[in-house]
Amino acid sequence: MRNLEEWHPAVLFVYFAAVMGIAMLNMYPPLMISCMIGGGIYFTVRSGKIKPHGKYFLLWVILAVINPLTVHHGKTVLFILNDNPVTLEAVIYGIISAVRIIGVLYWLKILSDVMTSEKVIYLFGKISPKVALFVSMTLRFVPLFQRQWKKIYDTQKAMGYFQSDNAIDFFRERMRILDILITWGLENGMITADSMEARGAGTGKRTNFSLYQMHTEDKMILLMIIFLTGIIFIAQWKGMGMNVYPEIIIQGETFWNKAGGIAYAILAIFPVIWEFEVKLKWKYLQSKI
Amino acid sequence: MEILTVENLNFTYAGAEQETLRNVSFSVNQGEMVLLCGATGCGKTTLLRCLKPELNPFGKRTGKIIFNGGQIGYVMQNPEQQIVTDKVFHELAYGLENLNIPQKEIAWRTAEIASYFGIGSWFETSTQELSGGQKQLLNLASVMAMQPELLILDEPTAQLDPIAAAEFLMTVRKINRELGLTIIFTEHRLEEAIPHSDKMMIMQNGKISVFAEPEKAISGMQEQEELFFLMPSAVKIFLMTGKKGKCPLTVSEGRTYISTNFENEINSLPEREKISGETILDVRNIYFRYDRKGADILNGLTFSVKQGEIFCILGENGSGKSTCLKVIANLQRSYSGEIRIFGKALKQYKNNLYQNCLAFLPQDVQTVFLQETVKKELEEVGIPEENFPKAIQPLKNKHPYDLSGGEQQLVALEKILARKPKLLLLDEPTKGMDAFTKKSIIERLKLLKETGVTVIAVTHDIEFSAECADRCGMFFRGRIMGEGTPEQFFSRNHFYTTAASRMTRGYYRNAVTVEEVVTLCRKNQTKN
Numbered sequence: 074m075r076n077l078e079e080w081h082p083a084v085l086f087v088y089f090a091a092v093m094g095i096a097m098l099n100m101y102p103p104l105m106i107s108c109m110i111g112g113g114i115y116f117t118v119r120s121g122k123i124k125p126h127g128k129y130f131l132l133w134v135i136l137a138v139i140n141p142l143t144v145h146h147g148k149t150v151l152f153i154l155n156d157n158p159v160t161l162e163a164v165i166y167g168i169i170s171a172v173r174i175i176g177v178l179y180w181l182k183i184l185s186d187v188m189t190s191e192k193v194i195y196l197f198g199k200i201s202p203k204v205a206l207f208v209s210m211t212l213r214f215v216p217l218f219q220r221q222w223k224k225i226y227d228t229q230k231a232m233g234y235f236q237s238d239n240a241i242d243f244f245r246e247r248m249r250i251l252d253i254l255i256t257w258g259l260e261n262g263m264i265t266a267d268s269m270e271a272r273g274a275g276t277g278k279r280t281n282f283s284l285y286q287m288h289t290e291d292k293m294i295l296l297m298i299i300f301l302t303g304i305i306f307i308a309q310w311k312g313m314g315m316n317v318y319p320e321i322i323i324q325g326e327t328f329w330n331k332a333g334g335i336a337y338a339i340l341a342i343f344p345v346i347w348e349f350e351v352k353l354k355w356k357y358l359q360s361k362i
Numbered sequence: 363m364e365i366l367t368v369e370n371l372n373f374t375y376a377g378a379e380q381e382t383l384r385n386v387s388f389s390v391n392q393g394e395m396v397l398l399c400g401a402t403g404c405g406k407t408t409l410l411r412c413l414k415p416e417l418n419p420f421g422k423r424t425g426k427i428i429f430n431g432g433q434i435g436y437v438m439q440n441p442e443q444q445i446v447t448d449k450v451f452h453e454l455a456y457g458l459e460n461l462n463i464p465q466k467e468i469a470w471r472t473a474e475i476a477s478y479f480g481i482g483s484w485f486e487t488s489t490q491e492l493s494g495g496q497k498q499l500l501n502l503a504s505v506m507a508m509q510p511e512l513l514i515l516d517e518p519t520a521q522l523d524p525i526a527a528a529e530f531l532m533t534v535r536k537i538n539r540e541l542g543l544t545i546i547f548t549e550h551r552l553e554e555a556i557p558h559s560d561k562m563m564i565m566q567n568g569k570i571s572v573f574a575e576p577e578k579a580i581s582g583m584q585e586q587e588e589l590f591f592l593m594p595s596a597v598k599i600f601l602m603t604g605k606k607g608k609c610p611l612t613v614s615e616g617r618t619y620i621s622t623n624f625e626n627e628i629n630s631l632p633e634r635e636k637i638s639g640e641t642i643l644d645v646r647n648i649y650f651r652y653d654r655k656g657a658d659i660l661n662g663l664t665f666s667v668k669q670g671e672i673f674c675i676l677g678e679n680g681s682g683k684s685t686c687l688k689v690i691a692n693l694q695r696s697y698s699g700e701i702r703i704f705g706k707a708l709k710q711y712k713n714n715l716y717q718n719c720l721a722f723l724p725q726d727v728q729t730v731f732l733q734e735t736v737k738k739e740l741e742e743v744g745i746p747e748e749n750f751p752k753a754i755q756p757l758k759n760k761h762p763y764d765l766s767g768g769e770q771q772l773v774a775l776e777k778i779l780a781r782k783p784k785l786l787l788l789d790e791p792t793k794g795m796d797a798f799t800k801k802s803i804i805e806r807l808k809l810l811k812e813t814g815v816t817v818i819a820v821t822h823d824i825e826f827s828a829e830c831a832d833r834c835g836m837f838f839r840g841r842i843m844g845e846g847t848p849e850q851f852f853s854r855n856h857f858y859t860t861a862a863s864r865m866t867r868g869y870y871r872n873a874v875t876v877e878e879v880v881t882l883c884r885k886n887q888t889k890n
Contacts (some may be wrong), residue, residue: 097450124606141658147609164687190449190877191449191452194452202459206446206447206459207450209446209447209449209452210446210447210448212448213446213447213448213489213490216490217442221729222431224724224726224729225729227693227724227729228722228724228726228729228730229729229730229732230693230716230732231691231693231716231721231724231776232691232716232721232722232723232724232778232781233716233717233721233781234743234781249732250732252732253731253732256729256761256763257763260763261442264438264440264443264444265443265445265446266442267417267438268438268443268444268445268446268501269456270416270417270434271416271417271435271505272456272460272504272505272508273457273459273460273461273508274460274461275418275460276460276461277462278470279459279460279461279462280458280459280462280464281459282451282452282455282458282459282465282468282469282472282488283465284451284469285582288685
């Protein structure tokens with residue numbers, strides 16, 4: 074019933090690792106297409122935007138064209154351009170690898186949207202609570218510094234001390250801000266350190282608190298991901314994949330090739346199915362009320 | 363039952379010659395709320411830090427501190443810097459994490475504490491999105507999550523606006539009453555703090571001079587003492603009119619004190635003179651918003667200011683007061699309307715706007731400083747050492763960041779005045795300032811006024827504007843709703859007005875400052 078971003082962070086992490094990891098490892102064309110279509114549709118469903126697709130398409134064309142122009146391996150020469158052979162293999166490799174890159178880009182975009190800082194901290198916390206605290210503090214300090222920089226600059230400007238009408242002044246003024254900003258940071262750090270110490274920092278082992286709970290649903294999803302990934306790995310071991318240079322070799326339609334392709338397609342389209350199921354369930358629930 | 367006993371405590375900072383604490387002895391009972399007060403630099407913070415083992419200052423210490431309890435909670439002045447983590451819930455859990463308390467227990471305790479302090483609705487937000495008052499409440503809550511048996515608060519409301527400060531103090535009092543928690547706190551807003559405290563400890567030069575119930579502590583005071591300035595209006599009036607009967611602490615007690623002791627045959631004072639210079643700032647129909655889709659922050663703002671005037675803009679938080687100054691200072695651009703400064707449109711000024719014309723002092727005065735010492739800071743802008751004002755002389759070798767909020771404001775004001783601005787814009791000039799420093803700021807501004815400088819101050823500080831403004835404006839939802847001389851302004855307002863005015867409402871007609879009330883009291887006959 075919960076949206077994708079409400080899944081347990083570990084499940085989310087495993088899911089994205091599986092979808093993107095497999096796409097990076099194996100170049101079997103059906104996998105690449107599933108990767109791009111799944112990512113693209115889910116991206117649209119989430120953001121409700123169609124515009125960015127144009128940008129991605131353009132990028133896809135560029136990537137697909139660059140490969141045959143720069144790589145001249147392969148045995149089937151299509152034509153000669155500027156004394157360089159353009160091969161069929163390079164053209165196909167370009168198209169497929171461009172699909173792969175665009176697909177992974179879609180997934181990365183979704184990932185950065187879904188994996189908020191807390192989730193990252195939680196995952197780090199599983200490894201080391203100290204690292205988790207460090208990440209959390211850094212996430213706080215960076216925007217704090219940015220804001221203070223802007224404030225100091227505005228103040229100095231409004232007092233009339235900063236003119237910056239030439240490059241040397243411009244540079245010098247920024248150096249001075251940086252200089253005082255370091256002092257400011259240390260000063261702040263001292264108060265923060267006091268506040269930490271006053272609350273028992275460094276007295277021994279620490280827990281890492283988070284708001285996440287592993288629900289049954291999460292466990293089911295995790296099992297499914299592991300199962301599908303397992304099938305894909307077996308398929309790969311049985312020879313699913315593609316060899317491009319010097320000659321395109323794709324194994325025929327074996328059982329494992331089909332199984333691997335279908336498993337990955339389910340994996341990649343899963344968030345979209347999930348999204349619609351959640352929406353449907355809601356509608357159903359509300360109509361009952 | 364005593365929870366804390368201090369015996370003959372002496373403390374000298376490492377490298378310092380003089381003792382900061384001298385022969386301090388006192389004991390605090392379980393469940394008491396003790397207010398520690400004294401002028402800046404008298405050793406309040408040092409004493410408080412000596413009580414909390416983790417924060418003990420470096421130096422030589424003799425004497426005994428006996429604490430019969432578990433945890434000591436400590437909340438400091440700066441709301442921002444005390445926060446360690448990036449999310450509210452994580453901040454609440456932080457102390458508990460350090461104690462290695464299991465997950466489930468933390469979940470329980472943070473939930474409980476969030477409900478008690480009303481934090482539930484912003485439990486998962488980023489700590490940097492909170493307002494100052496919310497941040498300080500979070501600091502208090504995260505300390506309370508550790509279940510301390512003694513709570514120490516070191517000027518917790520210094521950085522907050524008066525409304526948030528009053529709310530914070532109410533919360534602290536609520537904890538004290540409902541949980542029976544022992545609290546020691548320092549404050550410079552004694553107007554609100556004294557009625558909330560069970561006992562008052564007055565510190566002078568590292569010694570405790572008085573430790574008693576507030577009424578008793580104050581009755582022993584003299585009018586000339588440096589602590590006099592820190593006292594609530596009712597107490598000031600009591601001390602200045604010759605201490606008749608029991609000392610009033612709150613507004614209602616002050617009212618009774620005046621009406622039972624003084625006649626009201628003469629019930630008003632002559633009006634202050636109006637400034638009649640030429641108009642130097644004309645703001646007309648200004649509209650401003652930060653976002654294209656956002657709401658208007660300035661909504662048809664219109665006002666004008668005359669040469670040599672001190673104009674105070676008062677209003678609640680988030681009403682757009684600071685934004686208004688930023689727009690006039692050309693740091694933000696309005697999308698509609700016109701601003702004329704010295705008869706010339708703001709758009710026609712370029713960089714020369716800040717050359718001998720206008721200067722803007724922001725709320726966060728720390729951003730003014732770029733040097734290592736106050737002396738360098740002021741010498742750099744062309745003020746020779748011998749010309750430093752008297753209040754700044756003792757501070758000249760310190761780092762600007764080591765000064766108290768009020769002292770920083772004084773130095774910043776001096777630095778900005780070196781530009782010889784004709785129009786000075788001040789954003790909360792009395793924030794974080796004790797009454798003593800406030801006095802010197804007011805004097806400085808009045809001196810400036812005589813040299814023809816015009817001042818526009820955005821402030822929450824009602825007492826400050828009653829004392830030094832020529833005109834006050836009420837800012838509400840992006841524009842000025844009403845304006846007038848302090849007498850008109852504050853005697854017309856019922857709620858948003860000075861304590862002195864609330865005390866004499868209906869009895870005297872236009873007394874808004876303590877001095878005015880005292881003058882009227884003296885003019886009238888005393889009742890028997």
